Amino acid sequence: MIELKGLRKQFGDAVVLDGIDLTIQKGEIVVVIGPSGTGKSTLLRCLNFLEQPTAGEITVGDLHVDVNRARKADILQLRRQTAFVFQNYALFANKTALQNIAERLLVVDGWPKARAYERARDILRRIGLEDKADAYPASLSGGQQQRIGIGRAMAAGAEVILFDEPTSSLDPEWVDEVLALMKQLAAERQTMLLVTHEMSFARDVADRVIFIDEGRIVEQGPPSEIFYHPRDPRTRDFLQKIL
Ligand code: ADP
Ligand code: MG
Secondary structure (H helix, E strand, O other): OEEEEEEEEEEOOEEEEEEEEEEEOOOOEEEEEOOOOOOHHHHHHHHOOOOOOOEEEEEEOOEEEEOOOOOHHHHHHHHHHEEEEOOOOOOOOOOOHHHHHHHHHHHOOOOOHHHHHHHHHHHHHHOOOHHHOOOOHHHOOHHHHHHHHHHHHHHOOOOEEEEEOOOOOOOHHHHHHHHHHHHHHHHOOOOEEEEOOOHHHHHHHOOEEEEEEOOEEEEEEOHHHHHHOOOOHHHHHHHHHHO
């Protein structure tokens, strides 16, 4: 249901993604790991055209685009089918929790106001922050802010949620509540593609772990294989450094 074929991204002469082929099934939880600067964020950002890919094909649900022939309507549709959770939350500081969640529904998904706000309230309940509807981000903890970031991604019912190191900016005390929400989503079989350094989360929750190095998929498989029986020396080397 999500397929990348030969996805490439160059910044000038620098090849950052060097032909990524990847298929993700509906309901699959896929974790991407790899050294820093190796193209993980760029992969996620290319998938919804936060970055314009250089070449390749992207399929999400019914939508299929050759990245060089993508029309505006295709890109908009791709953004509707994907939702992004950022490392630094990326909430609007001048909007309340409720407004932050409703915003995407209004702007990207074109929902009428009443429906968007009703949905946003529903999401606040699901993420356990109903009592924070009118709070501004600055008055919330990092954990609460990121739960709103995730709630915003949940709201539209996108085909896939892309998480880029969602717990990396958090003080340690807030990490667990955010991981718990992600686990809840995984248990509901929300399709997820996530970059994370939380190896125990990856071990417990991922269906598949993908190791990327220098813009290429080096190795992939179930967590039990990648973490305990990595085949490629680059995977072994990376895991030794972080585990
Ligand atoms: P990762 O998320 O794996 O740490 P990134 O995808 O952020 O890696 O970056 C991969 C490479 O692409 C890095 O060398 C980075 O400097 C480069 N890069 C990322 N974004 C840009 C950009 N907008 N312009 C130029 N180079 C970039
Ligand atoms: Mg990154």
